[in-house]
Structure formats: C-alpha cells, structure tokens
Amino acid sequence: MAGFGLEWIQMSYLAEVDLGSSFRPFGALQNLFGFVPNLFRAQTLLPRIIEAEAGLAAAVLGKDRALPRSQKELMALVVAAAYGDTYCFTQQHQTLCSLGVADHQLDQIVRDHHEAGLSRPDTVLLDYALKLAMAAPWLSGKDINLLRDHGFTDESILEAIVVTGLTDFFCTLSRGLDPPHDFQPRPIPGSSKAPQADLRSYAGGTAGPYLPTVELSPERFPPFALFLERFGLIPKLFRAQTLRPDLIEAEADAVRKVLGPVDILSHVQKECIFLVGSAANLNTYCVAAHCEMLRTMGVSMEESDQIAVDHHHAELSEADKSLLDFALKLTARSSEFDREDIELLRRHGFSEKHILEAVAATALNNFFNTLQMGLGTTPDYDTKHVFGPKEAHLSSAVDRPRERAQLDPDAELVGRVQNGDLDTFEELVARHSRRVYRTLMAIIGNVEAAQDAMQDTFLKAFQHIGEFQGRSKFSTWLVTIANNTGVQRLRERRHIESLDDVPSKADAEFRPRQIRAWAEDPEQLCSQAERRELVERELMKLPVKYRVVLALRDIEQLSGQETAEALGLGIAAMKARLLRARLMLREALAPHFVSSAKRTGP
Amino acid sequence: MITCDEFMADLGNYLEGDVAVEVRRQLEHHLSHCQICQVVYDSTLKTVKIVTDSGSFDLPDAAAGPIKDKIMARIRKKSVS
Numbered sequence: 080m081a082g083f084g085l086e087w088i089q090m091s092y093l094a095e096v097d098l099g100s101s102f103r104p105f106g107a108l109q110n111l112f113g114f115v116p117n118l119f120r121a122q123t124l125l126p127r128i129i130e131a132e133a134g135l136a137a138a139v140l141g142k143d144r145a146l147p148r149s150q151k152e153l154m155a156l157v158v159a160a161a162y163g164d165t166y167c168f169t170q171q172h173q174t175l176c177s178l179g180v181a182d183h184q185l186d187q188i189v190r191d192h193h194e195a196g197l198s199r200p201d202t203v204l205l206d207y208a209l210k211l212a213m214a215a216p217w218l219s220g221k222d223i224n225l226l227r228d229h230g231f232t233d234e235s236i237l238e239a240i241v242v243t244g245l246t247d248f249f250c251t252l253s254r255g256l257d258p259p260h261d262f263q264p265r266p267i268p269g270s271s272k273a274p275q276a277d278l279r280s281y282a283g284g285t286a287g288p289y290l291p292t293v294e295l296s297p298e299r300f301p302p303f304a305l306f307l308e309r310f311g312l313i314p315k316l317f318r319a320q321t322l323r324p325d326l327i328e329a330e331a332d333a334v335r336k337v338l339g340p341v342d343i344l345s346h347v348q349k350e351c352i353f354l355v356g357s358a359a360n361l362n363t364y365c366v367a368a369h370c371e372m373l374r375t376m377g378v379s380m381e382e383s384d385q386i387a388v389d390h391h392h393a394e395l396s397e398a399d400k401s402l403l404d405f406a407l408k409l410t411a412r413s414s415e416f417d418r419e420d421i422e423l424l425r426r427h428g429f430s431e432k433h434i435l436e437a438v439a440a441t442a443l444n445n446f447f448n449t450l451q452m453g454l455g456t457t458p459d460y461d462t463k464h465v466f467g468p469k470e471a472h473l474s475s476a477v478d479r480p481r482e483r484a485q486l487d488p489d490a491e492l493v494g495r496v497q498n499g500d501l502d503t504f505e506e507l508v509a510r511h512s513r514r515v516y517r518t519l520m521a522i523i524g525n526v527e528a529a530q531d532a533m534q535d536t537f538l539k540a541f542q543h544i545g546e547f548q549g550r551s552k553f554s555t556w557l558v559t560i561a562n563n564t565g566v567q568r569l570r571e572r573r574h575i576e577s578l579d580d581v582p583s584k585a586d587a588e589f590r591p592r593q594i595r596a597w598a599e600d601p602e603q604l605c606s607q608a609e610r611r612e613l614v615e616r617e618l619m620k621l622p623v624k625y626r627v628v629l630a631l632r633d634i635e636q637l638s639g640q641e642t643a644e645a646l647g648l649g650i651a652a653m654k655a656r657l658l659r660a661r662l663m664l665r666e667a668l669a670p671h672f673v674s675s676a677k678r679t680g681p
Numbered sequence: 682m683i684t685c686d687e688f689m690a691d692l693g694n695y696l697e698g699d700v701a702v703e704v705r706r707q708l709e710h711h712l713s714h715c716q717i718c719q720v721v722y723d724s725t726l727k728t729v730k731i732v733t734d735s736g737s738f739d740l741p742d743a744a745a746g747p748i749k750d751k752i753m754a755r756i757r758k759k760s761v762s
Binding site: 537590591607614629630636661668 | 692697699723725734745
C-alpha cells in the first residue's frame with residue numbers, strides 16, 4: 080500500500096470492528112486489488128455485506144474472460160471521475176498504474192479520452208461506459224451495435240455493463256461511508272464531457288433486451304431457483320445475463336446477503352429503499368419490480384406508488400421517511416451527502432448497522448438500475464410509471480436530480496404509442512377529446528375553429544409523443560399543446576392582448592363592485608341550459624388569459640399545479656390570475672344570481 | 682383584525698385551500714365580522730361552482746366520433762407517407 084501522511088487519516092462515517100486476518104472476503108479482495116481497500120473495512124459491522132461485494136467484485140473484475148482487466152479498470156476510472164468520486168478515482172488510478180499505464184496518460188484519458196491516443200475500440204468502449212453511467216435512458220440497440228462493429232463480443236458488452244454498474248455500486252458506497260483514503264487522494268482532472276443527449280433517441284432503458292441469452296433451467300441453476308422462490312418468477316434482468324452464469328450467481332448472492340436477512344432493516348424498509356432509489360434513477364423496470372415486491376409484503380399498490388412518487392405523503396413513520404430521505408439523497412444528490420445525513424438517521428434511532436445496511440441497499444440498487452438500463456430488459460410486471468429522459472442528470476457529473484414522477488392513468492397507453500403502436504393513440508384521443516375541445520373553445524369561442532384546432536392539437540401531440548417525458552401528466556401535457564394551439568389560432572384570427580405579461584400586481588388589485596348577497600342556491604334560479612349559455616357568453620367577454628385559467632382550473636378542474644404547468648406560469652402568478660378571473664366572472668354573473676334576482680332566468 | 686384589503690390579498694390562497702392555519706383563522710375571523718367580504722367570498726365560491734357545473738363548451742356527443750376518425754385518418758396518412 081502506498082505510504083500516506085497523517086493528513087489523510089480520517090474516520091469513515093460508521094464504526095468498524097476487527098474481523099481478523101482470517102476473514103475470507105478480505106483474502107479475495109487482497110487478491111483482486113493487492114490490498115484490502117478501506118471501502119470494505121468501513122463495512123465490518125456487517126461481514127455478510129462485504130462477502131457479497133467481494134464476490135461480486137471477483138466475478139466482475141477478477142476473471143479475464145472477455146475484457147482484459149486494464150480495459151475494465153479504465154472504464155471504472157472514467158466513470159468514477161464522471162461521478163466526481165475522488166476515493167474511487169484514486170483507487171482506480173492506482174490500480175491502472177500498477178498495471179503499467181502512465182500517470183499522464185491516465186490524466187489525459189480522464190480529461191478527454193478521444194484525445195488520449197487510445198485505440199478506436201477503447202474509445203468507443205469508454206464512450207459507452209460514460210453514456211451508461213451518465214445518460215442511461217438514451218442508450219439503445221444502436222449503442223450496442225456500435226460496440227459490436229468495433230469487435231466487442233456479446234460477452235464483452237455484458238462485462239462492460241456490469242463493470243459500469245459495479246463502479247456505480249462502489250461510488251455510492253464511498254459517498255455513503257466516506258472511507259479513509261487508501262492512497263494520497265488524486266484530484267480528478269477536468270473530467271470527460273458528459274455525453275450529449277439526443278431526445279429523439281430516448282429509449283428509457285426498456286427497449287431491449289439487447290443481448291442474446293441462453294436457456295438455464297432452475298433445476299440445474301440454483302440462482303434461478305432462488306429467484307423463483309423469492310419473486311415467483313425469474314426476472315428478465317437476470318435472464319438477460321445468461322451468457323455469464325457466474326455473474327448471475329454473484330448477483331443472486333448479493334441479493335441474498337443484502338436483502339435476505341431481516342435482523343436489522345425489515346424487508347419492507349429495504350424494498351422501499353430500492354423503490355425510491357429506482358424512481359430517482361427513473362428506472363421504469365425496477366420501480367415496477369419493487370412495487371410488486373411490496374405488494375407481496377402486504378403494501379398496497381396505491382401506497383407503493385405514493386412512495387415512489389413522494390414518500391413524504393405516504394403512510395410511513397417519521398423514522399421511515401427519514402430513512403427514505405437518506406436513500407434518496409444518496410442516490411439523487413450524492414454530492415450533497417455528508418456526515419449530517421448520517422447524524423439525522425442516528426437521531427431517528429437508527430443504529431450503525433441500520434445505517435450501513437441502508438447505504439449498502441442504496442448502492443446495490445444503483446448497481447441493478449445501471450445493469451437494467453444497460454441490458455434494456457422490458458418490465459416483468461405492469462408499469463404505472465413511465466420515466467422520462469433525465470437531461471438534468473446530464474447537466475452535472477455528480478448529481479442525479481430526481482424528477483417528479485406522477486401517477487398518470489395514461490402512462491401505459493402513452494408507452495405503447497411511444498413504442499410505435501399507432502392504434503393505441505385512438506384510445507388517448509377518445510379519452511381526452513372533450514378536455515382538449517373545452518380548452519380550445521374557452522380560447523377561441525367558435526365551434527368550427529375549435530374543432531379544427533382540436534385536430535391540430537392531437538396531430539402535434541402524436542408527432543411529438545416521443546418527447547413526452549412523463550414529467551407532467553399526459554393530460555396536462557396535452558392541455559399545454561391545446562392552449563398553445565388555441566392561442567396561436569386566435570392570434571391568426573385577430574389581434575389579441577398579450578398573454579405573456581406578468582400581471583400579478585394588476586391581478587391582485589381588482590376590486591369587487593357587486594356586493595349584494597347572492598341567493599342561497601343560485602343554481603335554482605335558472606335552468607342548466609341557461610346557466611351554460613350565460614357562463615359561456617360571459618366567459619367569452621373576459622380577456623383570453625383569464626378565460627383560459629378559468630377553463631383549466633374550474634371547468635377542467637386541473638389541480639393548481641397542473642394549471643400552472645399547462646400555462647407555463649409559476650404557482651403564485653397562476654393563483655393571482657385565477658382569482659382575478661373568478662372575481663371578474665363573479666361581477667358579470669352577479670346580476671343574475673343575487674337573492675332578489677327573478678326566477679325568470681338570465 | 683386584518684383589513685378588507687388584506688383579506689382580498691389572501692382570498693386566492695384561501696379559495697385554493699392553501700393557507701396556513703394561523704392565516705386561515707384570521708381570514709375566518711374577518712369573514713365573521715365583515716359583511717362585504719362575506720358576500721364576495723360566498724359569491725365567488727358560488728361562481729366557481731356554477732362554472733364547474735355549467736357543462737360549458739362541452740363537445741357534443743355526435744361530434745366526438747367523427748373528429749376522432751378525422752384525427753386518426755390524418756395520423757395514419759402521415760405515418761404511411
């Protein structure tokens with residue numbers, strides 16, 4: 080081990096115990112790395128977890144089957160650099176130096192591997208690893224074909240996926256545990272450019288499976304028997320790796336050792352950690368899987384959906400919420416993760432072992448999320464969430480901001496249309512034509528023009544459905560298009576007042592003039608048809624920005640948030656406009672509904 | 682006791698059910714003492730209900746099917762070409 084001065088001596092976040100020199104996983108790690116990295120010593124409270132990790136590391140890195148070790152370490156190096164993980168970066172750097180790669184060349188590779196004198200296949204391989212680590216939802220069969228074109232076999236591609244996943248695993252552990260450096264920490268040279276996302280190529284990680292498989296029978300292959308017993312099926316994530324049964328064995332062992340025992344965190348707690356982590360990673364496949372797991376543990380689908388979307392509003396104890404906050408931060412905003420997050424869990428009564436298990440579960444989830452994105456397996460269970468491209472994830476090398484996932488009743492149909500099923504779009508048109516029409520009528524006010532604009536709205540929606548990212552509900556997205564289409568039509572028809580001003584002050588200053596009390600039950604004063612005619616007539620007299628906000632919030636009954644989204648407004652601006660609109664309409668309706676109004680109707 | 686202007690400033694949030702408990706208490710206290718604000722609040726609530734229940738701008742049943750067919754025909758034509 081390299082000598083290092085006192086200044087690097089630090090404690091990791093959690094307590095450690097001495098497992099003695101005969102602890103076998105340490106022997107395996109010694110063989111693999113030439114020493115036992117502190118990353119593993121920081122987990123001595125739960126030896127079974129170190130066993131799982133050592134087994135996984137040996138299966139992934141230890142065997143020179145398809146890719147040579149140096150290629151694997153190079154991938155790990157650029158991925159750790161992209162994640163901004165100094166601990167893992169330093170360790171990979173050291174390993175590569177010991178394999179004979181020069182310092183300055185490594186720095187150049189990290190700065191820009193395209194300009195580092197690497198062979199074309201090496202460059203393509205690093206491109207792939209970075210894309211999988213930083214922009215997984217944009218991966219598609221094309222990326223796999225590019226690797227094949229450069230001579231990579233299916234088995235070596237599988238190895239590339241697993242190496243990237245393992246690096247994510249170890250970087251998450253390093254963030255969560257903050258182990259003392261094994262070597263003098265190396266600053267990460269200005270890191271590789273994050274891969275550019277092309278929205279059109281968004282695949283969402285379920286466009287595969289990309290790699291061929293072989294048949295393995297559960298009778299002869301114990302890991303599959305374990306999955307059958309545990310999950311009731313053999314998840315496609317594992318079926319997709321049958322080119323390398325030894326990898327599946329190591330993964331099954333990790334599942335057994337990390338998720339199996341319930342002496343510390345409960346099954347439900349661990350599944351919830353996997354669920355919120357997978358949602359943060361926008362992993363449709365894994366979210367569906369963990370919702371199903373939770374269902375088998377007695378957690379309703381509604382509840383697990385709520386946990387995936389926003390666990391703060393789920394029926395969980397404060398301690399469990401803080402546990403999931405912890406996992407979410409470690410997954411989604413790991414650069415902000417620090418000792419204080421550990422302290423928070425301690426204050427909620429979690430022990431050192433609880434916290435270690437939570438870190439390990441979060442890290443293992445990242446591993447499987449990366450594998451799934453790389454393999455592109457389609458879900459084993461029904462999906463309620465369709466996750467969109469995480470371009471925010473691309474904007475920073477270390478942050479993976481969680482995007483808002485919503486319960487969207489259209490998610491499944493939209494997914495089918497996105498996969499090319501044109502006929503399903505008809506069902507979406509049927510579901511939403513009234514909503515779109517009403518929105519357009521409120522804007523345009525003319526039946527023929529509104530029906531015409533309705534066709535355009537759906538046509539635009541169809542043309543751009545590939546860009547729909549599931550950040551808002553599909554219905555809100557559609558209403559946004561309808562609103563834009565309607566306003567555009569109206570502009571073409573006549574000059575209209577601007578919709579874009581920031582009118583909060585003017586909106587707030589509206590003063591009511593009609594102050595006579597209304598009838599107890601004003602709707603009895605005239606018939607439904609009369610009321611409809613009256614409302615339509617008076618609405619059309621309002622400036623367009625006011626009738627649109629009324630149409631969306633009070634006729635369509637979108638939520639405040641959805642209304643604001645559809646109009647491209649902030650919540651406060653939307654509320655100010657909405658109040659003004661309601662008050663203006665109130666003025667117009669008042670003469671018809673004051674308590675002395677005649678029953679003859681408007 | 683808050684003023685009518687202050688009441689109006691918070692009316693939007695109040696109607697949206699989006700005020701803190703303390704603010705809600707102040708608004709309701711104001712309402713119980715101020716006839717004018719009471720009328721404005723009550724009639725605005727009724728306005729919202731009338732608009733919501735009015736069925737305004739509803740697409741006639743007879744029109745829905747043919748428009749859907751037109752939309753799908755245009756989409757199919759586009760995807761073929």
